């Protein structure tokens with residue numbers, strides 16, 4: 001791939017004039033071995049047919065063709081290696097291609113890649129459910145599997161709403177969620193995201209109306225939340241929050257006292273408290289789960305991302321005994337009517353069990369503590385630099401918040417030129433590396449951030 005691709009001089013091909021002409025052109029180039037320098041044939045052939053995530057296709061820089069991953073490195077088609085600073089959207093907590101996970105998936109592949117979970121069960125899923133229940137605090141003991149974080153959140157919301165219906169209480173169909181929060185891109189989940197990232201205005205009419213308010217981090221917001229709950233308790237099924245860190249909404253931290261206040265408020269008004277640990281779960285904040293670190297047990301918790309160590313898609317919605325018992329009945333209408341086709345996929349469960357093995361046999365949480373220290377020290381030079389609003393670290397999350405980022409695409413390309421894969425968004429540059437990232441690789445990541453922030 002030519003350097004100019006990284007620098008954004010080429011655009012993702014637009015199939016207009018009609019798709020067939022561009023794809024034909026790309027195919028002809030590919031067949032003739034005429035891709036751009038270092039560009040594999042599949043790239044030119046397929047790119048005109050791909051719709052990229054979170055991207056204005058008219059202006060987005062083309063994605064980097066990846067041919068391999070290893071450890072915390074991403075190998076590009078032209079042979080360059082990038083150190084991954086964000087662990088593939090926070091999933092690859094043990095680094096890529098961990099041999100223990102790969103071996104477990106290969107064994108499972110030979111035996112049974114997948115079997116439906118309706119009317120059938122398999123060892124990987126049942127073992128995993130038991131292990132998750134034992135690892136989580138309190139009586140979070142019933143695991144409902146799905147295949148993505150957004151769906152896990154939707155299931156948690158359905159559980160909360162139906163719990164009240166099954167108890168004979170109509171009308172509790174709304175949620176309290178928080179500004180700066182992010183819970184996924186499906187419509188149910190979007191409706192509980194920060195209004196801006198959830199695009200509530202754009203999708204008005206499609207999204208149900210919930211109460212998205214300030215986190216009760218100070219007296220004023222605590223008072224406002226208390227007043228809201230007093231006024232609307234009869235309409236509210238539950239309170240939904242990302243514990244300790246609001247990730248995709250801006251990498252904002254809050255402390256355990258906020259979660260204790262939410263627990264107390266939920267109890268006072270008999271609402272469910274739902275923790276979305278899709279980002280924070282599996283060591284990211286320094287403990288295996290943020291709820292354990294905070295000493296607050298929710299009624300439902302959602303997990304995904306690092307659940308399989310970044311190998312395969314899998315998610316879990318884990319309910320407390322109280323929640324599960326609301327569905328336990330002679331009445332078929334009281335059942336939870338949900339069942340994704342690929343729920344509890346056997347390969348994904350094998351990966352997740354192997355990932356949990358690694359948390360038991362390798363010093364992951366100690367590695368997270370060491371990363372926290374390295375991020376503190378490595379990002380410290382950004383403090384006081386013009387345009388830097390805040391530098392903060394929690395566990396293996398390092399954040400440099402800027403006043404603003406003028407051209408996020410250019411900034412991303414600048415990091416690639418530094419030999420690292422880092423994806424700033426909004427006004428934050430952040431690092432969420434694999435927990436196995438070596439100290440010299442971490443130093444390369446933090447040095448790149450310091451250098452680029454200095455240039456800004």
Ligand SMILES: Cc1ncc(COP(=O)(O)O)c(C=O)c1O
Pocket residue numbers: 148149150151153182183184185242247248276277278279304305
């Ligand atoms: C806290 C949180 N919840 C939910 C999601 C949605 O997960 P998925 O992208 O797997 O649907 C995300 C994804 O970033 C997340 O960070």
